[in-house]
Amino acid sequence: MVSTIVHQLTRNLTADQIKGTPFEAYYVDHTTGVWPQAAGGVPFSAMEFQSTGDPVTDLVENMAAEQKARTTYDNLLRISCDPDVTEPLRFLRAREIVHFQRFGEALRIVQDRLDARNFYAFNPAFDKQSCNCNK
Numbered sequence: 001m002v003s004t005i006v007h008q009l010t011r012n013l014t015a016d017q018i019k020g021t022p023f024e025a026y027y028v029d030h031t032t033g034v035w036p037q038a039a040g041g042v043p044f045s046a047m048e049f050q051s052t053g054d055p056v057t058d059l060v061e062n063m064a065a066e067q068k069a070r071t072t073y074d075n076l077l078r079i080s081c082d083p084d085v086t087e088p089l090r091f092l093r094a095r096e097i098v099h100f101q102r103f104g105e106a107l108r109i110v111q112d113r114l115d116a117r118n119f120y121a122f123n124p125a126f127d128k129q130s131c132n133c134n135k
Helices: 002-010 024-030 055-079 083-113
Strands: none
Touching: 002 083, 055 083
16 A cells, blocks of 8 residues: 555656655666565565464564554654545554454453463464374
8 A cells, every 4th residue: 555655656757856856766776666665675575474373472473563564654644744645544554553453352362262371381273282292
């Protein structure tokens, strides 16, 4: 969504309008095409995703990712006053808040089903008592 907003804001710019702006370095590599990257220029990659297979770890990671995205939208909203930009950003920010809440609810459900005495002592997704290899 953010890449689409950037594309909509830049698709009709001429090279002369871009020269001398912070957008110039991006334009040299990508013209006005959509190339997802961080504000510091680091391209998006699958390295951004985290997964361990442990439901507690993964849900906490998902919650953190939603909060980081919300913070990014907050920061974008602080520097933009164009309603065509801010309205979609407000929607996206609200969506991140809902996602955070749903992941939090899922985490509570998982935690309620864990043995409280072994809360972090094992990975409930893998460490089951059916293995005979340690006998």
